[in-house]
Amino acid sequence: MFRGRLNHVILAAARYPHRLNELHTAQAAQKIVPLTDSLVQNLQKIVGDKNVSEAMAIREQHGKDESYHACAPPQVVAFAESVEQVSGVAKLCNEHRVPLVPFGSGTGLEGGINAIRGGICLDLMKMDKILAVHPEDFDCQVESGVTRKTLNNYLRDTGLWFPIDPGADASLCGMCSTSASGTNAVRYGTMRENVMNMEVVLADGRVIHTAGKDRRTKKTSAGYNLTNLFVGSEGTLGIITKATLRLHGIPEASVSAVCSFESIQEAVDTTVQVLQCGIPMARIEFLDEVSIDACNKYSKMNMKVAPSLFLEFSGSPKSLDDNAEIVGEIVKMNGGSDFKWATDVDERNLLWKTRHDILYACMALRPGCKPYSTDVCVPVSNLPRVVVESKKYIDEAGVVGPMVGHVGDGNFHVFFPVDQSNPDEVKTVHDVSVKMALLAQELNGTCTGEHGIGLGKRELLIREIGESGIEVMQQLKQTLDPNGILNPGKVFF
């Protein structure tokens, strides 16, 4: 597979973007074969009649995520209620060489669940049990359909929480699959650091526990790290049916603040200096003036329309004061405004809800548009250059491109609202996005810090990892999914 003709086209496409059309034509040539009645009947036997749907509305709902990628409906949607059913469906698909696309909350941003080669979409949201919480060990186990908000509501009285928050109320196993992160990653890490074990159904129906059944230790050196092989594999290596997650104590005290700057450069310089001083920030988020404007309109806020930082400090009350004082001085040195504090819980929640709703706020700038998102990440010292240059690209192209980011991790996004029906506009935005990713890659960075590769960044992945590294990834895919049934066309072509 990985030394064949298609691969050459892909590598060529990565080096010479104008040849991408050749690639897309090659892909489109792969026809979707109609499913036989007997296959659908077998599917019904496995998950039950009521759990299989061929209705167009259901299929369309399962054929797209929150991105601009065109809806690609699966041929049939099945709803699984147990790991045995997931295993049965995998076996069936593997035997008949039918594409199988796992589906969670559908809140991805790179077309990860679009069924571009048809097949069966397996919706996992009915498997929604919180199986165990061990407050004394700071861990829990959930089924694939439990979302992060559901878990955190459930944990409310324990003093614990699961801090990874990609914005959307995503399913936790979907978050494993994408290696999600979000505003709290600067403090708590990403999914990679917070998943201890997973139950995974392989392409041939085998069920494994990546760290062994029922194991939930803080560390292990026992064999290969299968957990982190499946985290971030975007449904292409296996279907995650259970996850054992680390929990964290809710900090004793937290305060949040907003401050604004004259320029993007100053806001980003402030971030870099705060990190270099070793201040343990709970959150440090950047929003440019376009994003602030979008937030003001969508969330009915009244913030100064200027490049801004949203900050959060947490810990013991004493340490909060110390850290806030130092950060306040750095902000001032960079010409920033005084902090506008959000101290009580309601005010703080409103601030972060505003930040979390930003994707929707950006889309509301141009009703009817869908988000084309970029998601680059660079070493923090290269962040000012990438952010400032990116802003130039956006302005030069004359498109609407609000910038927001988890700048504490060197990670930021542009959520371009695009009119999908206008190919010129999509192309213009795509070109800006690719230029940003190429610049990030030039500066020791990655084309995706947290959204994943999905459909949108397959060429960029090749450029990023290099030919030999991609070969290894494709060998692993080939080994675990020799018939290529699992979420085909994602991550790789």
Added chain:
Amino acid sequence: MFRGRLNHVILAAARYPHRLNELHTAQAAQKIVPLTDSLVQNLQKIVGDKNVSEAMAIREQHGKDESYHACAPPQVVAFAESVEQVSGVAKLCNEHRVPLVPFGSGTGLEGGINAIRGGICLDLMKMDKILAVHPEDFDCQVESGVTRKTLNNYLRDTGLWFPIDPGADASLCGMCSTSASGTNAVRYGTMRENVMNMEVVLADGRVIHTAGKDRRTKKTSAGYNLTNLFVGSEGTLGIITKATLRLHGIPEASVSAVCSFESIQEAVDTTVQVLQCGIPMARIEFLDEVSIDACNKYSKMNMKVAPSLFLEFSGSPKSLDDNAEIVGEIVKMNGGSDFKWATDVDERNLLWKTRHDILYACMALRPGCKPYSTDVCVPVSNLPRVVVESKKYIDEAGVVGPMVGHVGDGNFHVFFPVDQSNPDEVKTVHDVSVKMALLAQELNGTCTGEHGIGLGKRELLIREIGESGIEVMQQLKQTLDPNGILNPGKVFF
């Protein structure tokens, strides 16, 4: 390979320990074939004449680590000076189906580098350059032969350090290979959380960068997580020639203390309660009375011979006082002594040097003996039971077994000094060690938190991960090393 006869024997052996002899007999039947002159000449061409040795002293020095496992010398030792040489040697070995064992500092504890199937040992310690330090980004890049102490000396004036400390002055790429951790893991995580990228030579000589060349971002969602597939793979999937590591700011202030308890139960209960209160400990180490006695003798200390905790607090001076006060109260509630503080740098360094030298201190209890180490890890709530039961096993068997541990992670060790020439003694110790590992596995734990599988825990790995999980690991091995040349006989049989 993974459905063959040997595999059945292995699985049977895991279930029925009395059948292990059958397995060991099957293994011994694999003969070591003499290397041809032309192969050795080719090896000399690749690395240079001066970098190849067949002298018995050199071979024996490279045939064992610090564990009790019998020396298994390679047939020849080569010293690599560049990644091109490593790649050349891999190609040569792959073509001629000759075992290839990468060698770092030789400080492992599970026989990971013993050349049980002969072949070429490739010593990587001449590749000892610190290639880059980016203080503003908190990262650095090192070649395979740089040790943790060398790196930390080099970093001295930057205010940064690399905190992972397995005790020995191990090579950093060796630490990647074993997924090492140590006393600071409770605060900074293990190697898994602190390696950002690696250059790896594959069995066929291909060179990959696990996250793409020159990339050093705090997070990424770009493709499969190859970095963490190779971290902890113990030289069986590839040879690590460079590592990009996360650095951390040296804390503003640190204080250490020792306190002693009437019983093991009380010391371990204290640990669990401290963690459950969410106190951010820098270190929390347990030593039983046998270990304290060993330390007093070896490091000329004068500590009370009783189960003890070594603690470290670090952060801002204010937070130290707060945290130390809360921990002091928990200690008192559990009947512990007042803290004996080590506040100045020299005193603190002496305390932690004592802790780090513990393996040697334990061995000095019985001069001439080698360490048989166990390394179990469980969820912290199960720690008191495992520690107390383990102590019973040791006492019942009538062996010397000092217990020490990174109890903040639920991880602890027994370093049994064993007389290798006495098979009965080795068997007695082995039986205790296996009983401890089985108990840990019963209680949601692992048979190794940080030492790895190596030669010593291959049966236990099968029991821990389960048949399907082991199959997947073996499939990955087969894919990346189809001729089985890389460190054969380690991790799996």
